Amino acid sequence: MKTILLCADTDVERVTDQVESLTTLPLDPDRVRVVLYHVFRADGTEADARKLKSVGRATEALEAAGFEVAVEQSSGDAAREILDAAESFDADLLSVAGRRTSPTGKALFGSVAQRVALRSDCPVLFCSAASD
Template sequence: MPVGAVASERIRVMTTILLCADTDVERVADQVESLTTLPLDPDRVRVVVYHVFRADGEGADAGKLKSVARAVEALEAAGFEVAVEQSNGDAVREILDAAEAFDADLLSLAGRRKSPAGKALFGSVAQQVSLRSDRPVLFCSPD
């Protein structure tokens, strides 16, 4: 194969972002905004909008959640390839497993306002994922 042919056949490198969406429309909108303002080539990025149901997910459909539907709409409008995935169970474990399963290059998480005592007593999914993940985490905190 001629050298020029190698240069013209570029490998399309895809970046996969796991956007961990809860049911709060505003928090998820902040996550979407944080992604759409990064210097990313939408043609080379796949965003997996991922929701974890805490209870048995039988019959549940993440795509029907307002937060997820709006995220998909905004990300597709920005030119990103988008998929919706879901699971049920312990949110921290499920998110970490999904990051591995989808070979995510970046995790997008949103935080909630909690006092330090509240975090100590009740924990924080975003905090635990960011501490346990071996992947980069983009953390969107509430205004």
């Protein structure tokens, strides 16, 4: 079974675009498990990725498309946590969403999606909402 790690933030539209990109690929849902993964900025005992609207919608859409779905979470540096999760879950593909950032912002700060794409040992599917 193949594993796709879908890195879900709190933006419903971005996560919806990620789900759409996966469901339009020629994948056999019976042979693919999607791990919806959210990284919280701070460690909180009350934090629960399943309560995020973006994760809930993604879970519903992926399950409706026939995929096995798991929800996982962590807290800390998002890029590092995502890369560690990809290794831990033995991910075959990472799905990340980008945000529009100015060239200066990219040069100064980079982005989580950029850091993940540059450091990942597995393929990265980079999705970006047209309206972002």
